[in-house]
Amino acid sequence: MAGARLRADAERNRAALLTAAREVFGEQGLDASLDEIARRAGVGNATLYRRFPTRKDLIAAVxxxxxxxxxxxxxxxxxxxxxxxxxxxxxxxxxxxxxxxxxxxxxxxxxxxxxxxxxxxxxxxxxxxxxxxxxxxxxxxxxxxxxxxxxxxxxxxxxxxxxxxxxxxxxxxxxxxxxxxxxxxx
Structure with missing residues (x-):
């Protein structure tokens, strides 16, 4: 369902990913490790890719x-x-x-x-x-x-x-x- 609200835990994960990505991209640049972003957000890589299928999607959101x-x-x-x-x-x-x-x-x-x-x-x-x-x-x-x-x-x-x-x-x-x-x- 396009435009459907995220579950509370999914929204927390998304927010954590954006916060971590903002920090990591800010420190290391746009080629920074996506694994590092997921690690800092406290989520698995699958969660990162479910929310942001490509690096471009994550960069755009951040x-x-x-x-x-x-x-x-x-x-x-x-x-x-x-x-x-x-x-x-x-x-x-x-x-x-x-x-x-x-x-x-x-x-x-x-x-x-x-x-x-x-x-x-x-x-x-x-x-x-x-x-x-x-x-x-x-x-x-x-x-x-x-x-x-x-x-x-x-x-x-x-x-x-x-x-x-x-x-x-x-x-x-x-x-x-x-x-x-x-x-x-x-």
Whole structure:
């Protein structure tokens, strides 16, 4: 029965799996062991695969709320009275999210093969909002007029690279400061 409610124990197992997956993907990235996720959730592999038949299904369930948070960041930036401050806070917070969650970092950096309707819809909406954040800062004369949504994607990929190739957990902040300095109009 599609849409039927899960039994209480099945719902607990699902919630435990999502919590464990969020932790493991955050620590180890999207290629993390599904066995480890099941172990941390306190369930068997069969339970994991019954709830989430593929890795993609589990990733989509875990990161749909993270992408929703990404969308909230853009909404907050658009509500900020100063467009440049909104842009700076938006980009900084995106980079902070990447720095604290390896799986999200990989997802924001453009992982291939995670085609999920929820994630696609959230990605489309968040890209539209990100474009509004960018245009608003440009119209205020504070952000280079040639900066695009594609450049924001490259910035996120660069941040992911810094995060994964340095021993300094704060190196991304210096890199972001240098990038932002180059994006500001004079």
């Amino acid at each position: 990161f749909a709320d993270q992408k929703a948070k990404h969308l909230e960041l853009a909404e907050h930036a658009l509500q900020e009275p100063d467009p440049w401050t909104g842009f700076l806070r938006y980009v900084t917070r995106l980079c902070e999210l990447q720095a604290t969650n390896r799986g999200l970092s990989e997802l924001l950096g453009g992982v291939e093969g995670i085609d999920d309707e929820r994630l696609t819809q959230l990605r489309t909406t968040s890209q539209r909002r990100a474009t509004e954040v960018i245009l608003r800062a440009q119209r205020a004369g504070r952000l280079r007029v040639d900066f695009t949504l594609g450049d924001l994607g490259l910035l996120m990929m660069a941040n992911a690279g810094v995060l994964h190739r340095t021993d300094d957990p704060q190196a991304w902040r210096r890199q972001l400061t240098l990038l932002i300095d180059g994006l500001a109009t004079r």
